[in-house]
Amino acid sequence: MSEPFRVGFVTGSTPDKWARAWRERRRVPLELVPVLESEQEIGLREETLDMALVRLPIDREGLHCVRLYAEVPVVVAGVDHFVAAAEEVTLADLTDEQLVRPHASGWQPDASQLDWPPMSEKDAIETVAAGTGVVIVPMSIARLHMRKDVVHRPVTDLDPTEIALAWRIERDAEDTQAFVGLARGRSANSSR
Known part of the structure; x- marks a missing residue:
């Protein structure tokens, strides 16, 4: 059995929909890992996570980052x-x-x-x-x-916070792009 694809997620983010789609479409097991906002980058930088749903802002040095949605x-x-x-x-x-x-x-x-x-x-x-x-x-x-x-x-005059998907630049592999595709709404039949 292959190593699981590990995705961290900060409190309040909702990875369930993408996790279900991953399990339906991929053979690689998926492991969801809760992370505190104060520690959301650590797993990425220490390479214990393959990707993470993070609450912006983060230090983007060495990371790809795709904004997914805003939070009121x-x-x-x-x-x-x-x-x-x-x-x-x-x-x-x-x-x-x-x-x-x-x-x-x-x-x-x-x-x-x-x-x-x-x-x-x-x-x-x-x-x-x-x-x-x-x-x-x-x-x-x-x-x-x-x-x-x-x-x-x-609170009407505060900017929304944003949830994004982040991963190390050197971790830009096929499985990473597959998860990005799920998060961006690609169907099983669509291609990049």
Whole structure:
């Protein structure tokens, strides 16, 4: 039996559809490997992963990168928070809030911030559920960690985050291109 084709995926990305298509069309086994966003490049660079679904930005030095889709940024707050009454919010609406986890954009509320310890998205949403502050995450993360005691609303003036497929330039083999084809929507009968 051949070595499995290893594809990492960050929290919130959804490789299932492509994994199903791979298993239907390819003889090489596929192994999906969850990776933390903070470690999404490590498996590629250390060659323990053949490819990875990553959340941009990443250091593209030595990597191919194909953008797949954008993710809407949302604010997550407790159900009693004022954002629960809104359909969407802007950063100006959040300027007086406690941001329990830094946002990748670097945006900070104007309010003096508490010294929050580093925490995962799940921990941040649990903190928000307790009625303390807000967190801004991609919608896929908010949905993954959805709870009855929180709500999420789009933040209209933040740029979307993007999910991309990345792999080492020297790993640009037939199986790599086959997976790229699946992710880009090529059918079993189409050719490059």
